[in-house]
Amino acid sequence: xxxxxxxxxxMLKDSANEFLAANAPVEQFRTLRDNNYxxxxxxxxxxxxxxxxxxxxxxxxxNGLDFGYVGLGQVLEEMGRNLTKAPLLSxxxxxxxxxxxxxxxxxxxxxxxxxMNGTSRIAFAQDEKNYFDPSVIETTAVATANGxxxxxxxxxxxxxxxxxxxxxxxxxxxxxxxLFLVEADNKDIAIKTDILLDAGTYATLTFDNVNIANDQxxxxxxxxxxxxNLVDNAGAICLxxxxxxxxxxxxxxxxxxxxxxxxxxKRIGSYQALQHRAAKIFCEIELCKSVVITALQGLDxxxxxxxxxxxxxxSKLGKTLKVVSNEAMQMHGGIGVTDDVNIGFYFKRAxxxxxxxxxxxxxxxxxxxxxxx
Amino acid sequence: xxxxxxTDLEDFRLETRRWLEExxxxxxxxxxxxxxxxxxGGRNATFTSEDQKIWFEKMLxxxxxxxxxxxxxxxxxxxxxxxxILTQEMTRLGCRxxxxxxxxxxxxxxxxxxxxxxxxMRFLPEIxxxxxWWCQGYSEPNAGSDLxxxxxxxxxxxxxxLVTGSKVWTSYADKADWIFCLVRTxxxxxxxxxxxxxxxxxxSEGVSTRPIKLISGKSPxxxxxxxxxxxxxxxxxGTLNEGWSIAKYLLTHERQMIGGVGETDQRRELHDxxxxxxxxxxxxxxxxxxxxxxxxxxxxxxxxxxTIQRIxxxxxxxxxxxxxxxxxxxxxxxxxxxxxxxxxxxxxSDGLIWEGDDKDAMNQARLFCRSKGNTIxxxxxxxxxxxxxxxxxxxxx
Numbered sequence: 001x002x003x004x005x006x007x008x009x010x011m012l013k014d015s016a017n018e019f020l021a022a023n024a025p026v027e028q029f030r031t032l033r034d035n036n037y038x039x040x041x042x043x044x045x046x047x048x049x050x051x052x053x054x055x056x057x058x059x060x061x062x063n064g065l066d067f068g069y070v071g072l073g074q075v076l077e078e079m080g081r082n083l084t085k086a087p088l089l090s091x092x093x094x095x096x097x098x099x100x101x102x103x104x105x106x107x108x109x110x111x112x113x114x115x116m117n118g119t120s121r122i123a124f125a126q127d128e129k130n131y132f133d134p135s136v137i138e139t140t141a142v143a144t145a146n147g148x149x150x151x152x153x154x155x156x157x158x159x160x161x162x163x164x165x166x167x168x169x170x171x172x173x174x175x176x177x178x179l180f181l182v183e184a185d186n187k188d189i190a191i192k193t194d195i196l197l198d199a200g201t202y203a204t205l206t207f208d209n210v211n212i213a214n215d216q217x218x219x220x221x222x223x224x225x226x227x228x229n230l231v232d233n234a235g236a237i238c239l240x241x242x243x244x245x246x247x248x249x250x251x252x253x254x255x256x257x258x259x260x261x262x263x264x265x266k267r268i269g270s271y272q273a274l275q276h277r278a279a280k281i282f283c284e285i286e287l288c289k290s291v292v293i294t295a296l297q298g299l300d301x302x303x304x305x306x307x308x309x310x311x312x313x314x315s316k317l318g319k320t321l322k323v324v325s326n327e328a329m330q331m332h333g334g335i336g337v338t339d340d341v342n343i344g345f346y347f348k349r350a351x352x353x354x355x356x357x358x359x360x361x362x363x364x365x366x367x368x369x370x371x372x373x
Numbered sequence: 374x375x376x377x378x379x380t381d382l383e384d385f386r387l388e389t390r391r392w393l394e395e396x397x398x399x400x401x402x403x404x405x406x407x408x409x410x411x412x413x414g415g416r417n418a419t420f421t422s423e424d425q426k427i428w429f430e431k432m433l434x435x436x437x438x439x440x441x442x443x444x445x446x447x448x449x450x451x452x453x454x455x456x457x458i459l460t461q462e463m464t465r466l467g468c469r470x471x472x473x474x475x476x477x478x479x480x481x482x483x484x485x486x487x488x489x490x491x492x493x494m495r496f497l498p499e500i501x502x503x504x505x506w507w508c509q510g511y512s513e514p515n516a517g518s519d520l521x522x523x524x525x526x527x528x529x530x531x532x533x534x535l536v537t538g539s540k541v542w543t544s545y546a547d548k549a550d551w552i553f554c555l556v557r558t559x560x561x562x563x564x565x566x567x568x569x570x571x572x573x574x575x576x577s578e579g580v581s582t583r584p585i586k587l588i589s590g591k592s593p594x595x596x597x598x599x600x601x602x603x604x605x606x607x608x609x610x611g612t613l614n615e616g617w618s619i620a621k622y623l624l625t626h627e628r629q630m631i632g633g634v635g636e637t638d639q640r641r642e643l644h645d646x647x648x649x650x651x652x653x654x655x656x657x658x659x660x661x662x663x664x665x666x667x668x669x670x671x672x673x674x675x676x677x678x679x680t681i682q683r684i685x686x687x688x689x690x691x692x693x694x695x696x697x698x699x700x701x702x703x704x705x706x707x708x709x710x711x712x713x714x715x716x717x718x719x720x721x722s723d724g725l726i727w728e729g730d731d732k733d734a735m736n737q738a739r740l741f742c743r744s745k746g747n748t749i750x751x752x753x754x755x756x757x758x759x760x761x762x763x764x765x766x767x768x769x770x
Contacts, residue, residue, distance in 0.1 A: 003683035004690060255766055270769040275762035282761055283704050286697070290679040312672055361665075368668045373644050373658050 001301070003293050005074070008067070013074035017081075019051060024084040026249075026342045032085060033199040039161065040085050049118035054092050059100060062112045069234070069299035073241035073292065080245025083345055085200070087121050089238060090159040095122030097234040098167045098179055101227055102218045107181055111165065122181075123163035124231065125154035125205055132358040134169075134232055137177045139207065141170035147213040148180065153206045156356070160203025161193045167218060168207070169228055178224035179231075181216045182207070198345075198352040233306050236314040236357040237295040243317040243353050244292050250328040250346040251281060257332055268331075277327060284320045291316050307370055315363035318354045325350040386458045393466050396431045398424035402467040408593065411473035415506030416550045429503065432471040439477050439501045442485075446493060447501030475544070476500035476507040480553050483623045487570070487611040496572070508549035509627075510540040510573075510597055511620070518756050520555075521564045521617060525599060527556035527571060534558075534571065534609070536579075536602040542750065546582040546595035549575055559614050570616035572608040573599075589742035625695055627751050628702035642674070643667045643712065647719045667715050670708070677708060696765055703757035706747040713744035 005013065024044055032038040048054065056072040058064020076088065092115065099112050099122075114120035128138055139152025150170050157166070165183045172178045182189070190206040219227040255278060258269030268274060295313035298306050325347040329336040336343050358366070401424055405411065412418070412425050420426040432438055435449070441456040442448025451459065462468075481500055484493055499505040516523040525538025536556060546552065552573050559567030573580070579602040585594040611619050644658075647667055651658050658664040681701070688694040716737060717724050724737040748754045762768045 002686040002689075003679065004686045255768070258768055267769045269762075272759070275766075275768050276755065276758040278766055278768065279703075279758040279761035282766060283700050286684075286700055287673070287676045287680050287704075290683040291676045293683065294679050312676060315672065316676055364665055364668050364672070367672060368644065368657070368664060371642075371644055372656060373648055373653070373664065 001297055003290060003297070005070070005293075009071050009074060012067075012071050013078065015051070016053070016075045016078040019047075020078050020082045020084055023047060024079075024082055024086070026083050026345065029083040029085060029199070029345060030342070037195045037199055037201065039159065039201045040087070044084075045086055045118055048086055048088065049116075053088060054096075054116050054118060057092065057096055057100065058112060058116050062108070062116065064112075064116060069238065070293065070296040073238060073296040076238055076241040077245035077248075077292075080242035081249040083246070083349060087123075087159040087163075089235070089242065090123050090163070091115050091121040093234055093238040094124035094158070094231055095165075095167055098124070098218055098227065098231050099181075101230060102179075103220050103223075104215065104218055106215055107218060111181065114164075120164040121159070121162075122165050122167060123157050123160045123203070124235075125157045125160070125166045125182075126169045126228075126232075127156045128152065128154060130155075132356065132362060134177070134228060137169055137171050139168070139170040141172050141178060141180060143173060144211065147211060147216065150180065150182065150207045150210040150212065153204065155202075155204050157203040157205055158356070159201065160205060161191065161201050166205065167231075172221075172224070174221070176222065176224040177228050178221075179218040179227055180212060181218055182210060182212055186210055186212075196352050198349040200349075200352065229307070232357060233310040234299060236310040236363070237292075237299055239353060239357055240292050240313040240317040241296060243321045243350075244288055246346050246349060246353070247285060247288060247317070247321050247324050250324050250343060251285060253343055254278070254324075254328040254331050261333075274331060278331075281320075281324055281327060284323065288317055288320050308367065311363040311367040311370065314358055315360040315367070318360040318363070321350045322354060322360075382454055382458060385455050386462065389459055389462045390465075392435070393462055393468055396428075396435075397466060397468045398427055400424045401428040401469050403469075404467065405469060408473075410469070412471065412503075413506055413545070413548070414472050414474060414503030415548070416504070417548075418503065418506075428469070429471045433502065436501070438471055438503060439481065442481070442497065442501060446497035448497075472503045474500065474503065474507065475509060476505055479509060479623055479626050480507050482626055483553075483570075483619050484610065486622060487619050492607070492610065505551055506545070506549045508543050508546050508552050508575075508597075509623075510543055510546075510552045510554035512542045513539060514541050514596075518753055520620070521568065523555055523557060523568065525554070525556050526560070527558050527569060527604065529558070530603075533606060534604045536571070536573065536599045536604055538599050540597040540599075541594075542585070543582070543595045543597045544593045546575070546597045547584055551575060552597065553610075555616055555620055558616075562614065565617045567614055568616040568620065569613050570610045570619040571604055572610060573602065573604050577602050577604070579603075587743065587746065589739045592743075624752065625698045628698040628757075642671050643715055643719070644671055646716070650719050650721065650723075663715075663718060667719070670712055670715055674708060674712070677704060680704075699752075699757040699760040699764075702751060703754050703761070707754060709747050710744050713741045717741050 024041065028041060032041060052065055053075045055064045056067040056075070057069055058066070060066045072093070079086065079088065095115055099108055102108055111120065111122065115122055126134065129136060139150065139154065141148040141150050150168060152170060154168065163184050165181055168180045168182050169177050170180060188208050188210040190208065192204045194202050194204065196202055258274060258278065259267060261268045291313045295309040298309040303309060328343050329347055332341065332343050335341055400422065409421060412420060412429055436444065436447065437449050437459065440449035440451045440459055444450040477500060481497065484496055511520060513523050513525060525536065525540065527534040527536045540554065543552065552575055554571045554573055555568055556571050557567050558569040579600040581598045582595045585592060585596060587594065644667055647658060651660065651663070653659060684694050684697055720737055727738050763770065
């Protein structure tokens with residue numbers, strides 16, 4: 001398959017670029033933050049639903065567009081460029097992927113239209129430790145007379161506050177990680193929210209003898225680990241697409257600064273010490289573009305090597321975003337470390353994005369494990 | 374221009390496959406080990422095996438030495454699509470190129486773009502018949518990265534130019550028949566505006582060569598000396614004093630060649646090689662730091678391959694990829710150098726053997742030494758980064 005966008009995908013990218021520049025630029029991110037860390041602009045989400053972005057990866061049988069992850073990735077890239085705050089990653093990529101690949105028809109027909117229409121949103125509750133590691137799930141789901149009882153604590157739940165339901169990963173008595181849908185209004189769930197470095201809201205959820213019915217199980221018995229792996233791959237790859245947008249924006253702003261800032265009577269972009277560093281970043285960005293589109297296509301084609309593609313994209317983008325955000329700060333000089341300019345937002349968001357779905361060391365190790373060494 | 378339908382192309386693929394299977398000798402389908410496995414052509418052409426001769430002659434008869442050049446120049450006149458199919462089928466069967474020729478990969482494209490019709494008719498058919506072994510005369514002892522500072526001079530003597538000076542890093546100058554050369558024809562003009570592109574017969578009186586020995590041992594590189602060499606005026610390509618634009622055009626092809634673009638990667642992944650050499654514990658390479666270094670190398674190699682594919686796919690849709698040749702040269706060679714460094718770490722004391730009975734082990738140390746030239750030849754990494762800064766990122770001078 002050619003590693004380029006087709007005409008429809010290009011048009012989608014262009015329209016996302018225009019829409020977000022007009023409706024959700026970085027200045028809006030600043031306003032939300034200054035407004036006591038408001039999670040979202042309430043008008044934006046209905047407008048995004050209107051644009052059809054929540055329907056891109058939803059199959060036609062649920063009136064979705066079945067347009068694919070390459071398309072959704074283009075939207076996420078543009079959101080990353082603008083640091084747009086919207087629950088597209090949490091509700092559609094994570095919640096949506098889990099539901100679309102579920103065999104539970106009742107859950108699907110209730111929740112897929114609701115998240116696609118924006119009337120409800122879902123958050124994904126997986127992490128338990130300080131680091132991403134899906135092999136360590138201590139939350140338990142014990143079978144009861146007519147359902148399951150869930151106990152445990154979940155950290156780093158993206159957009160967890162205000163979600164209508166959670167997709168919860170818990171170990172069953174059979175020892176597999178299974179996915180359950182738990183409605184948020186359950187009185188036995190305690191929620192604590194943290195504002196992190198990126199001014200985003202993340203929840204810690206404590207499940208204390210939370211009882212749910214049998215029909216709330218998303219993954220079939222014996223298929224939980226596989227579904228969890230797919231959702232994690234989708235998360236890693238789609239977040240990589242968002243990071244691509246951040247990398248491009250931070251780099252473009254830095255190049256513009258190198259072209260205009262004058263010191264010692266010369267524009268600083270004329271100094272070779274800075275030129276070569278900028279050129280090296282350019283090369284790394286060329287690599288990032290290729291791995292992101294390959295991985296997004298892999299999601300659409302259900303590629304056999306999807307695990308490997310997720311490792312390649314998340315580690316490469318993680319490493320590059322770290323370099324780009326650091327260099328962006330350094331090359332901006334003093335102004336870069338002030339809150340007056342936006343470049344620091346990318347630096348802060350970079351560190352949170354690095355942590356989510358595994359940092360580059362995690363994926364390096366995972367890649368080696370996949371290849372048996 | 375012939376029009377081709379999908380069925381035409383499918384037929385062509387099947388015919389080509391059948392023809393290659395019938396005509397390409399089995400030994401010509403084995404991977405190339407070193408430069409001795411190539412046929413180089415030229416006036417004193419020598420085949421290293423009967424199969425090599427058969428393969429070259431079959432391809433010559435088919436006009437597939439340069440399948441995509443026009444038939445009037447001895448090419449096969451194949452459309453882009455058909456040429457792609459031929460390449461794919463040759464790759465599929467592992468067929469070697471029938472000849473290795475700088476005439477095809479470097480000079481040919483420049484002649485197509487800049488030579489007059491008479492010159493094309495004179496030089497291109499000789500290339501497609503494998504009769505001329507071309508070498509490149511660019512760098513000079515005092516003009517390396519600053520190539521445009523070259524000083525080899527060509528004086529106008531009425532009916533000929535008189536060439537004096539020396540070139541360095543001329544690959545196979547001691548074996549080549551002709552050299553395409555950058556010479557200074559105007560010493561008054563700014564340095565880029567006084568350069569011309571001249572073709573010189575290596576058999577001319579006053580031309581001599583001396584091989585250069587590299588840290589890896591012997592090498593194809595030579596120094597080439599011109600002592601009052603008479604060169605007919607009709608050997609000037611393009612306009613007098615405008616040779617720099619030809620040089621730049623040609624360098625783009627060279628960079629892509631060195632960066633490995635368009636070559637099918639048959640190298641084993643590092644981790645695969647590492648498993649043969651390094652101690653393992655619990656299914657992991659015990660040296661955790663080396664494990665992570667070679668994983669990073671493998672991952673970047675893989676993503677670089679994707680990038681070559683992506684940029685070629687973009688080029689097919691009309692995006693100009695020319696400016697990216699510096700990226701390919703820089704990244705491809707840096708990757709190769711770090712790969713060879715890691716190979717040395719992985720192979721341990723075996724990888725350090727310089728002379729001895731084990732020919733394969735011996736090769737590793739020499740390949741490692743040779744790789745140090747990759748980030749220098751064809752424009753250093755620093756030169757490439759400079760080009761990216763100025764031409765792509767538009768950073769000020």
